[in-house]
Amino acid sequence: MAPPSEEPTDGAVSPADYRTLCDLLRERTGLSFTEAKRYYVQRRLAERVEATRMPSVRDYLNLLRFQASGAEMQLLVNLMTVNETYFFREKYQLDCLVNGMLDEVVRHRRPGERVRLWSAGCATGEEPYSIAITLLERWPRVDEFQIELYASDIDSMALDRAREGVYGERSLQALPAELVERYFRPVAPGSWRIIDELRESVDFSLVNIVDPAQVRRFTGIDVVFCRNLLIYFDDLGRRNAAAMFHEALSPGGFVALGHSESMSRMSSLFVPRRFPDAILYQKPAEGAGA
Amino acid sequence: MGLVKAGSKGTLGTAPTGAAAPEDWTALLEHADAGHRRHAAQALGDRPDAAATLAARLPREPDPAVREALLTALVRIGSPEAAAGLAPMLASEDAGLRNGALESLQQMPVDAVEPQMDALAGSDDSDLRIFAVLLAARLGPAERSARLHQALERDPHVNVGLTAAEAVAELGDPAALPALEAFAARFPDDPCVAYTVDAARRRFRGAS
Numbered sequence: 001m002a003p004p005s006e007e008p009t010d011g012a013v014s015p016a017d018y019r020t021l022c023d024l025l026r027e028r029t030g031l032s033f034t035e036a037k038r039y040y041v042q043r044r045l046a047e048r049v050e051a052t053r054m055p056s057v058r059d060y061l062n063l064l065r066f067q068a069s070g071a072e073m074q075l076l077v078n079l080m081t082v083n084e085t086y087f088f089r090e091k092y093q094l095d096c097l098v099n100g101m102l103d104e105v106v107r108h109r110r111p112g113e114r115v116r117l118w119s120a121g122c123a124t125g126e127e128p129y130s131i132a133i134t135l136l137e138r139w140p141r142v143d144e145f146q147i148e149l150y151a152s153d154i155d156s157m158a159l160d161r162a163r164e165g166v167y168g169e170r171s172l173q174a175l176p177a178e179l180v181e182r183y184f185r186p187v188a189p190g191s192w193r194i195i196d197e198l199r200e201s202v203d204f205s206l207v208n209i210v211d212p213a214q215v216r217r218f219t220g221i222d223v224v225f226c227r228n229l230l231i232y233f234d235d236l237g238r239r240n241a242a243a244m245f246h247e248a249l250s251p252g253g254f255v256a257l258g259h260s261e262s263m264s265r266m267s268s269l270f271v272p273r274r275f276p277d278a279i280l281y282q283k284p285a286e287g288a289g290a
Numbered sequence: 291m292g293l294v295k296a297g298s299k300g301t302l303g304t305a306p307t308g309a310a311a312p313e314d315w316t317a318l319l320e321h322a323d324a325g326h327r328r329h330a331a332q333a334l335g336d337r338p339d340a341a342a343t344l345a346a347r348l349p350r351e352p353d354p355a356v357r358e359a360l361l362t363a364l365v366r367i368g369s370p371e372a373a374a375g376l377a378p379m380l381a382s383e384d385a386g387l388r389n390g391a392l393e394s395l396q397q398m399p400v401d402a403v404e405p406q407m408d409a410l411a412g413s414d415d416s417d418l419r420i421f422a423v424l425l426a427a428r429l430g431p432a433e434r435s436a437r438l439h440q441a442l443e444r445d446p447h448v449n450v451g452l453t454a455a456e457a458v459a460e461l462g463d464p465a466a467l468p469a470l471e472a473f474a475a476r477f478p479d480d481p482c483v484a485y486t487v488d489a490a491r492r493r494f495r496g497a498s
């Protein structure tokens with residue numbers, strides 16, 4: 001059993017309370033905070049304890065656990081996530097999308113049928129908008145199909161910014177100038193807003209990818225982009241996420257992970273597929289076995 | 291056509307919400323439809339008392355995705371009962387199941403798996419004994435040393451000893467030196483053993 005927690009002096013959190021918090025976050029979000037992240041977690045925790053005027057960390061933890069609305073959990077999660085992203089990050093996968101992956105997805109589809117793409121863990125929206133731009137610019141068959149683009153994240157603040165679609169130079173730096181010209185409008189010095197046509201083409205929603213009840217809404221997905229998210233999970237979280245994607249995907253559908261992430265270490269349900277631009281993970285087609 | 295407007299989609303399925311009563315989940319684990327079985331397995335992962343039920347379904351489960359959901363649920367439960375339910379599958383003829391069980395046990399807390407330790411360490415399968423060594427390295431100091439030293443001094447399979455040698459080197463415990471030397475003496479012609487033992491010796495010297 002955990003030893004009784006001493007009350008924090010100097011804003012520090014007792015080891016037992018730290019453990020309780022990490023366990024709770026892992027259970028609810030898949031995010032795994034080790035001892036090495038203690039300072040990072042502690043600072044944000046102290047901020048929320050103060051903002052909620054809870055008399056102690058222990059009281060705050062109880063609020064997190066039992067509050068019916070989950071509002072405080074949401075606020076804390078927003079603080080704990082790492083939202084770093086930019087346009088055309090890991091562009092080789094976007095290349096892959098239009099250099100073979102989508103052609104394979106639609107091989108047995110007739111014009112007019114649906115293609116569903118999902119950016120799971122979209123942060124402030126750069127990833128789904130990059131996908132949209134890439135499709136419009138570089139996939140010759142873009143007009144033949146009804147392409148549905150979904151994007152989700154567990155962080156409600158990041159999603160608000162994604163919906164708003166206003167970006168600074170840092171976000172845009174990998175984007176060629178003519179694409180900025182075509183798909184953005186300046187709103188202030190050093191600040192551009194993505195054009196409405198693109199903003200309206202992405203369906204943003206708040207989804208925790210390790211919660212089956214939330215993910216179950218996603219069905220018949222052809223490609224999941226889940227990049228630079230699973231690095232923050234532990235083994236079990238990764239395994240859960242892999243199972244969720246497997247369930248959401250159509251047979252033959254693909255998962256694109258970040259460059260340091262590999263499905264073979266998290267799930268036996270997918271087979272690696274090597275394309276000229278990238279390695280992807282494929283849900284076996286029906287009858288092909290796993 | 292092309293990119294569809296977000297507002298005009300609304301075509302994603304509305305999933306049935308998890309409204310089933312707890313006792314129904316257990317029954318659904320045997321349902322003819324794999325989707326139901328998978329959801330039941332996911333739901334039962336919240337219920338520590340379901341460990342034995344989940345484990346019992348595993349060897350009979352033909353669908354790989356449901357099998358994965360069963361294993362994941364057991365890892366989530368992560369109790370000694372869950373580990374005990376998985377342990378017998380380490381001897382399964384079915385390689386997929388065996389590997390799945392092994393991988394899942396590795397992801398469980400060491401306290402949950404510790405009761406299975408003697409069975410693992412005494413197994414005929416050297417892979418399982420390697421696993422026992424890896425687990426032992428995560429135990430408290432007293433228990434740990436006894437098990438690691440034993441593997442070094444006695445295990446007939448060189449790979450089990452090598453795993454233990456790497457573990458003691460990593461832990462930097464000079465008390466393991468005699469056991470390491472004994473290991474080196476048992477496999478005098480194996481360059482891998484010589485190399486690993488030598489690396490450990492140097493490591494201890496650097497540490498002391």
Ligand SMILES: C[S@@+](CC[C@H](N)C(=O)[O-])C[C@H]1O[C@@H](n2cnc3c(N)ncnc32)[C@H](O)[C@@H]1O
Nearest residue numbers: 029081085121123153154155208209227228229
């Ligand atoms: C570093 S960003 C990656 C953004 C983008 N995919 C990229 O590669 O640039 C990671 C995002 O994952 C989100 N995230 C973390 N845990 C999540 C979960 N359980 N469900 C959904 N999103 C999650 C975070 O909120 C964060 O916005």
